[in-house]
Amino acid sequence: MTESKEPLVKEIAPQSEDFSAWYLDVVRKAELADYSPVKGCMVIRPYGYAIWELIQKDLDARFKATGHVNAYFPLFIPESLLTKEADHVEGFAPEVAWVTRGGTEELEERLAIRPTSEVIIGTMYSKWLQSWRDLPILINQWANVVRWEKVTRPFLRTTEFLWQEGHTAHETAEEAKEETLKILGVYKAFAQDVLAMPVHDGPKSDAEKFAGASKTYSIEALMGDCRALQAGTSHDLGQNFAKAFDIQFQGRDKTLQHAYTTSWGVSTRLIGGVIMTHGDDSGLILPPKVAPYQVVIVPIPRGNWQETVLPKAREIRDALTAAGVRVMLDDRDAYTPGWKYAEWEMRGVPVRLEIGPKDIEKAQVMLARRDTREKMSASMETVVPFVTDLLEAIQKNLFERALKFREEHTTSASEWAEFQKLMEGRPGFVVAPWCGSGTCEAEVKAETQATIRNVPFSAPPAQGACIKCGAPAVAMAYFAKAY
Amino acid sequence: MTESKEPLVKEIAPQSEDFSAWYLDVVRKAELADYSPVKGCMVIRPYGYAIWELIQKDLDARFKATGHVNAYFPLFIPESLLTKEADHVEGFAPEVAWVTRGGTEELEERLAIRPTSEVIIGTMYSKWLQSWRDLPILINQWANVVRWEKVTRPFLRTTEFLWQEGHTAHETAEEAKEETLKILGVYKAFAQDVLAMPVHDGPKSDAEKFAGASKTYSIEALMGDCRALQAGTSHDLGQNFAKAFDIQFQGRDKTLQHAYTTSWGVSTRLIGGVIMTHGDDSGLILPPKVAPYQVVIVPIPRGNWQETVLPKAREIRDALTAAGVRVMLDDRDAYTPGWKYAEWEMRGVPVRLEIGPKDIEKAQVMLARRDTREKMSASMETVVPFVTDLLEAIQKNLFERALKFREEHTTSASEWAEFQKLMEGRPGFVVAPWCGSGTCEAEVKAETQATIRNVPFSAPPAQGACIKCGAPAVAMAYFAKAY
Numbered sequence: 001m002t003e004s005k006e007p008l009v010k011e012i013a014p015q016s017e018d019f020s021a022w023y024l025d026v027v028r029k030a031e032l033a034d035y036s037p038v039k040g041c042m043v044i045r046p047y048g049y050a051i052w053e054l055i056q057k058d059l060d061a062r063f064k065a066t067g068h069v070n071a072y073f074p075l076f077i078p079e080s081l082l083t084k085e086a087d088h089v090e091g092f093a094p095e096v097a098w099v100t101r102g103g104t105e106e107l108e109e110r111l112a113i114r115p116t117s118e119v120i121i122g123t124m125y126s127k128w129l130q131s132w133r134d135l136p137i138l139i140n141q142w143a144n145v146v147r148w149e150k151v152t153r154p155f156l157r158t159t160e161f162l163w164q165e166g167h168t169a170h171e172t173a174e175e176a177k178e179e180t181l182k183i184l185g186v187y188k189a190f191a192q193d194v195l196a197m198p199v200h201d202g203p204k205s206d207a208e209k210f211a212g213a214s215k216t217y218s219i220e221a222l223m224g225d226c227r228a229l230q231a232g233t234s235h236d237l238g239q240n241f242a243k244a245f246d247i248q249f250q251g252r253d254k255t256l257q258h259a260y261t262t263s264w265g266v267s268t269r270l271i272g273g274v275i276m277t278h279g280d281d282s283g284l285i286l287p288p289k290v291a292p293y294q295v296v297i298v299p300i301p302r303g304n305w306q307e308t309v310l311p312k313a314r315e316i317r318d319a320l321t322a323a324g325v326r327v328m329l330d331d332r333d334a335y336t337p338g339w340k341y342a343e344w345e346m347r348g349v350p351v352r353l354e355i356g357p358k359d360i361e362k363a364q365v366m367l368a369r370r371d372t373r374e375k376m377s378a379s380m381e382t383v384v385p386f387v388t389d390l391l392e393a394i395q396k397n398l399f400e401r402a403l404k405f406r407e408e409h410t411t412s413a414s415e416w417a418e419f420q421k422l423m424e425g426r427p428g429f430v431v432a433p434w435c436g437s438g439t440c441e442a443e444v445k446a447e448t449q450a451t452i453r454n455v456p457f458s459a460p461p462a463q464g465a466c467i468k469c470g471a472p473a474v475a476m477a478y479f480a481k482a483y
Numbered sequence: 484m485t486e487s488k489e490p491l492v493k494e495i496a497p498q499s500e501d502f503s504a505w506y507l508d509v510v511r512k513a514e515l516a517d518y519s520p521v522k523g524c525m526v527i528r529p530y531g532y533a534i535w536e537l538i539q540k541d542l543d544a545r546f547k548a549t550g551h552v553n554a555y556f557p558l559f560i561p562e563s564l565l566t567k568e569a570d571h572v573e574g575f576a577p578e579v580a581w582v583t584r585g586g587t588e589e590l591e592e593r594l595a596i597r598p599t600s601e602v603i604i605g606t607m608y609s610k611w612l613q614s615w616r617d618l619p620i621l622i623n624q625w626a627n628v629v630r631w632e633k634v635t636r637p638f639l640r641t642t643e644f645l646w647q648e649g650h651t652a653h654e655t656a657e658e659a660k661e662e663t664l665k666i667l668g669v670y671k672a673f674a675q676d677v678l679a680m681p682v683h684d685g686p687k688s689d690a691e692k693f694a695g696a697s698k699t700y701s702i703e704a705l706m707g708d709c710r711a712l713q714a715g716t717s718h719d720l721g722q723n724f725a726k727a728f729d730i731q732f733q734g735r736d737k738t739l740q741h742a743y744t745t746s747w748g749v750s751t752r753l754i755g756g757v758i759m760t761h762g763d764d765s766g767l768i769l770p771p772k773v774a775p776y777q778v779v780i781v782p783i784p785r786g787n788w789q790e791t792v793l794p795k796a797r798e799i800r801d802a803l804t805a806a807g808v809r810v811m812l813d814d815r816d817a818y819t820p821g822w823k824y825a826e827w828e829m830r831g832v833p834v835r836l837e838i839g840p841k842d843i844e845k846a847q848v849m850l851a852r853r854d855t856r857e858k859m860s861a862s863m864e865t866v867v868p869f870v871t872d873l874l875e876a877i878q879k880n881l882f883e884r885a886l887k888f889r890e891e892h893t894t895s896a897s898e899w900a901e902f903q904k905l906m907e908g909r910p911g912f913v914v915a916p917w918c919g920s921g922t923c924e925a926e927v928k929a930e931t932q933a934t935i936r937n938v939p940f941s942a943p944p945a946q947g948a949c950i951k952c953g954a955p956a957v958a959m960a961y962f963a964k965a966y
Binding site (some may be wrong): 146 | 517521525532538564580582585586594606610627663817
C-alpha cells in the first residue's frame with residue numbers, strides 16, 4: 001500500500017492575511033524544503049540547497065580573502081568537555097541531543113552532538129598552540145549542528161541545521177576584537193550585497209549575548225511581517241574559553257599566556273531571511289545573486305515551434321550561460337506557458353524570457369521582471385547584455401525596496417506609553433533610549449514581547465531618559481519583536 | 484595547568500620498515516589530521532581539508548555534468564524506519580550510534596545517526612514521486628556519517644567520516660544499471676585523472692556487496708604496502724528499497740510500479756588512498772591536481788634579500804597565481820631554507836622553487852620535483868609555462884609510476900598451493916579462477932586473509948578451475964589483502 005501523495009495544487013496563503021502560513025506554503029510549494037519523518041528536522045530540497053550552495057560559495061571566498069582556512073572537527077563532544085566552561089554549558093545543555101549507545105554497547109561517557117563547536121575546537125587549539133608565532137589561528141568549519149528545539153520552523157529554527165562556524169585565536173584582546181568586527185563587516189556586506197537584505201550591525205545587550213562570550217555582535221534584518229531576524233552573530237570570547245580549555249602560548253616575553261578567541265556563524269536561517277524579506281503574494285522573489293536560475297526561458301508552443309522556436313531558445317540559453325547567467329529552459333511539453341509562468345513566478349526566478357513564433361519574426365524576446373512584474377521586449381541581438389543589466393537592476397531594486405520598507409517601519413519612542421502603544425501592533429524597529437540595565441530590558445520584553453535586537457553602530461547618540469526606568473540613557477537601542 | 488605540548492620533531496618512520504607507522508606519522512606530521520578527544524574520531528586539519536575541498540570541487544562538477552543536483556537530508560533516522568529493509572538493518576545495526584535523549588527528555592523512539600541515508604532518502608522519494616514523468620530523480624548529498632567502528636585509522640576508517648552519497652530513482656531496471664555504471668565510470672576517471680591512482684573497476688562478489696543491494700560495483704586501488712583499498716562503490720539496489728519504502732509511481736501504462744534505485748559514494752578515505760599510493764620515506768607526495776599548494780617558493784636569505792630576492796619571489800608568486808597555480812611563498816624568517824625544504828617535501832608539495840641573489844643575477848630560478856627529486860633551472864622569463872608543464876608532467880608521472888607498481892604487484896595463480904604461497908607475503912593483486920561460490924570465497928579468506936576485491940571489467944576471460952574447489956571457473960577474480 002502506498003502512502004497518500006501530496007496534491008499538485010500550488011496555491012499559497014496570502015501574505016497579508018497570514019504571513020506564517022504564507023511562509024510555510026512558499027517553503028514547501030517552491031520546493032525549498034520539506035518536512036521529514038524526524039521531528040523538527042527538515043529536508044533541504046535541491047532548489048533550496050542550490051541557494052545554500054550559492055551562499056556558501058560567496059561567503060567561503062570572503063572568508064578565504066580575509067585569511068581564513070577550512071577544517072573539520074568531530075560531530076561528538078564528550079560530556080566532560082562540554083561542561084568545562086560554566087556559562088557555555090548552562091546555555092546549551094538544555095538543547096543538547098545525547099548519544100548514549102554505540103553499536104551494541106552502552107557508552108561509559110555520553111556524547112553530545114555539537115550544538116556549536118567552541119569546546120571541541122578549543123581543545124584542539126590547546127594542543128596545537130605553542131608560541132605567539134603560531135597566532136593568529138583562523139579556522140572556519142562548514143557543518144551540521146543540532147539543538148533540541150521545542151518549536152521549529154523550516155530554515156528559521158530546526159533541530160538540525162547547516163551553518164559555518166569560524167573559530168579564531170589571537171595574541172591580544174585588540175586583535176580578537178578586530179577579528180570579531182571584521183567578520184561582522186563581512187556578514188553585513190554579504191547580507192546587503194548578495195542577499196539584498198539590509199541589516200543593522202552592532203553589539204547585542206549582555207542578556208542576549210552568546211553563552212560564554214564577552215561580547216556578541218549581530219546583524220539584524222527586518223522581515224516582511226515587521227518582525228526582526230537575527231541573521232548572523234560574531235562573538236568576542238575574551239579569554240573565557242582559553243582559560244576553560246587551556247589555550248595557552250609562550251608570549252613574546254617568554255611568559256605563558258592565554259589566547260583571546262572569537263567565534264562567528266551564519267546558517268541556513270539566511271534562506272528564511274531571503275524568503276521573508278523579498279517574497280510577495282505570488283510566492284518567492286529571489287535576488288539574482290542567490291537565484292539557482294536567474295532566467296527561465298519559456299518557449300511558446302505554436303505551429304512548428306520545435307523546429308523554429310526551440311532551437312532559438314536553446315541558442316539564447318547557451319549565449320546567456322556563456323555569459324555566466326544561470327538559465328533554465330523549460331521545454332516540458334506537458335505544461336502550458338501560463339502554468340509555467342505561475343510556477344516560476346512562485347519559485348522566485350528573477351527574469352522570465354518568453355519566445356514564440358511572432359517574436360522570432362520580429363527578432364525579439366519578451367521579458368518579465370519578477371520584482372516589479374514589468375514587461376518589456378529586447379532585441380535578440382542585444383539580449384545578453386540586456387538581461388545581465390536587468391539582473392543587476394533587480395538586485396539593486398530588491399535591496400532598495402527592502403531598505404525603504406525598513407525605513408518606513410522604523411519609529412522612535414521617548415515615552416513608555418508611546419512605546420507600549422507602538423508594540424501593540426507590528427511597528428518594525430522602535431528606536432528608544434535605554435539605560436543599559438538588564439532589568440529594564442527584561443521588563444520591556446515581559447510587557448511587550450519586544451527585545452533589544454542590537455545597538456547599531458549607526459544608531460543616533462544616546463539622549464533622553466530610559467524608556468522603562470527614566471534613568472539617563474546610555475544608548476539608543478533598536479527594539480523589535482523578533483523570530 | 485597546561486597540557487603537555489607535542490614536540491616539534493618531524494621525523495617519520497621509514498616506509499619500508501613499518502608502513503603503518505609511516506602512514507600515521509605522515510598523517511600527523513604533514514598536519515593532514517589529528518586525533519581528537521572523541522574515540523575513533525579525527526580532526527581534519529586545514530591542510531588535509533584543503534585536499535578534501537579540491538576533491539569535492541572536482542567530483543561535484545562531474546556529478547552536476549551528469550545531471551545530478553545536491554540536497555540535504557536529516558542526520559537522524561528513527562529506529563522504526565531503519566528496520567524496514569531487512570538486509571540493510573542487519574548490515575548496519577551493529578555499527579549505529581544511537582541518540583536516546585534530547586535536551587531534558589528521554590526519547591520515545593531512539594534515533595540512529597545515519598550510517599548511510601538510503602532509508603531517510605527513500606522515505607522522502609516515496610513522498611515526492613508520483614508519475615513516471617518525475618523520473619529519474621538524481622540527487623547527491625555531501626554529508627557526515629557515523630559508523631561505530633572498533634578499530635580506526637585516520638581517513639581509512641573512522642567513526643565519523645565525510646562523504647558524498649548519491650541516491651537515484653529510475654523507471655526501469657536498465658536505467659538503474661546504466662546509472663550505477665555511469666557513476667562507477669565517473670569514480671574511475673576521477674581516481675585516475677585527479678588522484679593519479681590507478682583502479683580496477685568491476686562488480687564485487689555477492690558476499691561483499693552493500694547491505695540491501697542487488698549488485699555492488701567498486702573501484703579498487705593498490706597501496707604502497709601492496710594491500711588493496713576499496714576507493715568507491717556504486718550500488719544497483721534493484722527494487723529492494725523501493726519495496727521496503729513504497730517508492731512507487733504511476734507508469735506510462737497507468738499501473739502503479741516500484742522504482743529502481745541506486746546509491747553510490749566516496750569518502751575522505753580517498754585522502755588515505757592518495758597518501759598510501761604516492762608517498763615515500765620523506766613523507767607525502769601529492770598529485771598536483773589535489774595539492775593545496777602546487778608550488779612552494781623558498782627565497783634564499785642572503786645579503787639584502789628582502790629588497791632584492793623577496794620582491795622577485797612575490798612577482799613570481801603573483802604570475803603563477805594569475806596562471807591558476809596554487810602557490811605558497813614561504814617567507815618566514817624564523818626558519819632556514821634547509822628546514823623549509825624538508826618541511827614542504829614532507830608535506831608533499833609537487834614543486835619547490837628556490838630563488839636567491841645568484842639566481843637573480845642569472846635571471847633564473849631553481850626548481851625541484853618532489854616525485855623524482857630532479858633539480859633543474861628555468862629562466863625567469865619562461866618560469867610560468869615551465870612550471871605549468873612541470874605540474875602536468877608530475878601528475879602524469881605519478882599515475883604511470885603507480886600503474887607500473889600495480890603491474891609489478893599483480894600475479895596469477897592457477898593452483899591452490901601456489902595461491903597460498905603467494906599470500907604468505909604481500910603479493911598485491913592475485914588473479915585467479917573462481918567458481919563464483921561464496922563458500923570458496925569464504926574459505927580463501929579464512930585461510931589466507933585475502934578477499935575478492937572485484938572482478939574487473941578488464942579481467943581476462945574465465946578459464947581453468949576454481950582455485951579453491953576445482954569446479955569450472957566463472958570469472959577471474961582479483962584477490963588481495965585489503966584495508
